[in-house]
Amino acid sequence: MTRPPPKPGPLAVFDLGKTNSKLFVFAPDGKLLDERRTRPVWNDFHGRGVLDDEALFSWMSAELADVTAMHGVTGLMISAHGCAFALVRDGELLHPILDYEQEIPDAVAAKIDPILPDFSETYTPRLPLGFSIARHIHWLETEEPERFAKTRAILCFPQYWVWRFTGRPLAEWSYLGAHNQLWAPLKRDFSSLVDRLGWRDLFPEIAPAGAVVGTAEVTLPDGAHRTLNVHNGVHDSNAALAYYRMTGLSGFTLVSTGTWVIIINLDCPLDALDGERDMIANVTVNSEPAPSLRFMGGREYDVISGGWDKPITRDAVERVMARGIFAMPSWAAGGPFPETTGEIVGGDVEGEERAAVAALYVVMMTDLSLDLIRSDNPLVVDGGLARIDLFTAMLGQLRPSQTVARSTMSEGSATGAAALAFKALGLSPFRDETVSVAPSSIPGLEAYRDRWRELAAGRRAAARASAAPVKEATG
Numbered sequence: 001m002t003r004p005p006p007k008p009g010p011l012a013v014f015d016l017g018k019t020n021s022k023l024f025v026f027a028p029d030g031k032l033l034d035e036r037r038t039r040p041v042w043n044d045f046h047g048r049g050v051l052d053d054e055a056l057f058s059w060m061s062a063e064l065a066d067v068t069a070m071h072g073v074t075g076l077m078i079s080a081h082g083c084a085f086a087l088v089r090d091g092e093l094l095h096p097i098l099d100y101e102q103e104i105p106d107a108v109a110a111k112i113d114p115i116l117p118d119f120s121e122t123y124t125p126r127l128p129l130g131f132s133i134a135r136h137i138h139w140l141e142t143e144e145p146e147r148f149a150k151t152r153a154i155l156c157f158p159q160y161w162v163w164r165f166t167g168r169p170l171a172e173w174s175y176l177g178a179h180n181q182l183w184a185p186l187k188r189d190f191s192s193l194v195d196r197l198g199w200r201d202l203f204p205e206i207a208p209a210g211a212v213v214g215t216a217e218v219t220l221p222d223g224a225h226r227t228l229n230v231h232n233g234v235h236d237s238n239a240a241l242a243y244y245r246m247t248g249l250s251g252f253t254l255v256s257t258g259t260w261v262i263i264i265n266l267d268c269p270l271d272a273l274d275g276e277r278d279m280i281a282n283v284t285v286n287s288e289p290a291p292s293l294r295f296m297g298g299r300e301y302d303v304i305s306g307g308w309d310k311p312i313t314r315d316a317v318e319r320v321m322a323r324g325i326f327a328m329p330s331w332a333a334g335g336p337f338p339e340t341t342g343e344i345v346g347g348d349v350e351g352e353e354r355a356a357v358a359a360l361y362v363v364m365m366t367d368l369s370l371d372l373i374r375s376d377n378p379l380v381v382d383g384g385l386a387r388i389d390l391f392t393a394m395l396g397q398l399r400p401s402q403t404v405a406r407s408t409m410s411e412g413s414a415t416g417a418a419a420l421a422f423k424a425l426g427l428s429p430f431r432d433e434t435v436s437v438a439p440s441s442i443p444g445l446e447a448y449r450d451r452w453r454e455l456a457a458g459r460r461a462a463a464r465a466s467a468a469p470v471k472e473a474t475g
Contacts, residue, residue, distance in 0.1 A: 008425045009074030012067055012228075014060055014161065015236065015414035016040070016080040018100075018259050019298075021056060024411065025067050026418040030429030032409075033071050036063045042099050050096035051084070057164060061218075068228070069220045075425075076165060076216060078233035079417035081259070082178040084157035085133050087140065087148065088169065094147045095140055097160070100130030101333070104139045112138040116181050117191050123289065124179045125275030128333050134181035134193060141197075154202045158233025166214030166230045169204040174238035176206070177283025177290075185281045185289040186270075209234035209242070209285040210420030231421040234285060236413035237262040237292075240382050242285045243416030246423070247432040253375040255395075256412060257383035261297030261366060264290050268374045277336040277372060285420060293373045295335030297362045298384060303331045304342070308355035312390055314442065316356040321448045323347050327361035328456060336369060337456060339463035345455070363394045364452045370399065378403045380434055382412035389437075396439030398449055405434035 008028045015022045018040070025034040038059050041052040067073050083100035086093055104112075112135055116126055130136040133156075141148040155163055156175040163169050176190075177183040182203075184191045194200050207213050213232045217225055234242070237256045241264050244254060253265040264282065268291035273279040282290040304327050324346040329335065331342035349357055362385070370379070379402050385391045386406040396404040409415050419430050 008422070008427060010071045011075040011077060011418055011421055012064055012073045013077045013079065013414045013417050013421070015411065015417065016056075016078065016157070016161070017236070018081045021059070022411075022414065023060070023063050023067065024414045024418070025071050025073060026415075028422065028427055028429060030418075034067050036067070043096075045096045049099035049102050051099065053093065053097055060161070065218050065220050068218050068226050069222070073228060075229040075231060075421060077210070077231040077417045077421040078158045078161045079236045079239045079413045080158040080161070080233060081236055082157075082175070083130050083133055083180070085137060086155045086157070086160040087151040088155055088160070088163060089150050089152040091167065094150055095144055097157070098130060098136050098140075100133070100136070103129050104135050105143075108139050108142050109135070111142065115193065115196060117184070117193050119275040121184050122181050122191050123185055123270060123273060123281030124181050125278065125280065127179065127278070128338070131334055132179060132181045137199070138197070151202055153204050154199065155204070158235070162213060162230060162233050165216035168214045170213055170232055171203050171206045172209050172232055172234060173206060173283050173287040174209055174235040174285045175233075176203075177281075177287070178235045178238070179280045179282065183283060185283055188287050207232045209239070210417075210424045212424055231424060234417050234420060235282075237264065238282060238285055238290065239414075239416030239420065240412030241290065241416070243412050243419050243430065244380055244382075244434075246416075246419045246428065247430050249380065249432060249434075252378045252380050253370065253373070255366060255379060255381045255385075257298060257381065257385035259296060259298045260294050261362070261369070261385070262292060262294040263366070263369050263373055263375070264292045265373045265375045265377070266290060267377055272374050274372065276338075278334050278338065279372065291373060293336065293369045295330070295365055295369065296332035297365060300331040300342070301358045301362050304344070304358035304361055305355040308352070308358070310352070310355075312352060312355050312359055314390065314440070316352045317360065317390065318442060320349060320353050320356045320360070321442075321444055324451075325349055325357055326452050326455060327357045328459060329361075329365065336365070336372060337460055339467065340456075340459045359388070359390060360394075360448070363391060363398070364449060366395060367398045367449060368453060368456075376402065378405065380405050380407065381437075382407045390440070392437040393440035394442065394445060396437050397442065397445055400439065404437040404439070406437055408433045408435055
């Protein structure tokens with residue numbers, strides 16, 4: 001017999017990233033009880049890179065059953081990376097979920113790109129690959145017309161998993177507004193593109209992130225059954241922002257790190273956003289515009305460093321600085337330097353020294369990005385880079401007028417998702433757990449920053465000049 005869940009009990013949170021997928025279990029008092037991890041698998045389908053969603057769902061289901069048996073889990077919440085969606089009908093996924101790191105064919109781009117809304121409407125620039133899911137939706141509509149014609153709902157990535165567990169199609173503000181040309185932040189409504197392409201009726205009703213929206217039955221390893229409350233999911237970096245705001249912080253800039261470094265400063269005026277530098281207005285879980293800038297810092301660090309996963313000493317940093325070695329942008333798509341290609345200049349480096357150059361690169365990019373987004377308030381660093389003392393300390397040295405704090409949890413998106421779900425149950429277990437970071441005192445770091453910026457600006461100007469149309473001479 002299926003028994004209704006007691007309330008409230010421990011909460012399972014799936015935090016689904018592009019590179020790593022995680023499961024966390026939180027007690028109602030906010031204590032972290034358990035953690036599991038896997039890596040999503042990406043396959044080929046009709047020449048398109050797609051997620052092996054069945055493999056991921058099998059892992060999620062098995063781990064959920066295990067932690068429910070072990071900890072008495074009574075609720076389920078999902079946080080997920082941006083730029084992914086699903087076309088569904090009844091209980092059927094009509095096309096596997098696309099990998100956002102692939103460009104659409106030129107013929108498709110020629111149709112969709114000219115009709116994308118103005119930056120002033122969506123505060124989303126014309127992004128490459130699938131960084132705007134509108135382009136990928138149009139790709140499937142163009143090349144898979146029969147599948148698209150069967151579509152009854154376009155689900156954002158977190159809501160796809162809500163649908164898998166509950167059967168209920170839903171939408172949510174923070175994901176609809178995450179750099180995808182589908183949402184007009186100032187109108188708090190779908191963009192003109194959605195109506196122009198006739199998609200409005202394909203997006204289901206909007207429910208707030210964290211709201212209880214259904215139930216899921218879990219079969220435990222011993223064959224018993226439990227019924228879990230399922231909460232509406234959320235966009236990961238916006239979950240992190242919600243978490244820090246819910247702990248009482250205000251007037252700060254969030255530096256949310258993982259595969260992406262996403263910087264959100266609610267105090268930045270919207271008219272300061274530069275679409276040519278990957279500056280956008282995300283949307284908070286409350287449907288407010290959230291001025292943001294992002295670059296793929298975690299991915300770039302891995303590429304530049306050659307996958308280095310050991311500590312980096314201050315001595316290694318000082319050695320490469322003394323030799324004048326710089327990693328110049330960009331090593332992945334998007335970011336403030338989309339025109340230039342990544343390169344190490346000043347000499348050859350290997351091993352720890354190459355990793356030191358990579359660390360300096362991410363610090364330089366973060367520091368510049370903070371200036372671009374007008375950040376002069378306290379900084380909160382969350383995610384993987386928050387664990388690296390060298391990163392936060394160098395950032396503190398370069399931002400002497402701002403305090404720098406790091407999250408001791410380092411899992412702000414998952415904790416934010418938990419906070420939103422607990423809030424829907426009348427609970428607020430989390431408190432501000434950030435700790436202040438002491439700035440480093442590395443000689444010459446500021447001069448190195450100035451030279452890096454000079455080189456980066458020169459390369460950007462040269463790239464833009466070479467890409468500019470040449471005017472014919474007139475007699």
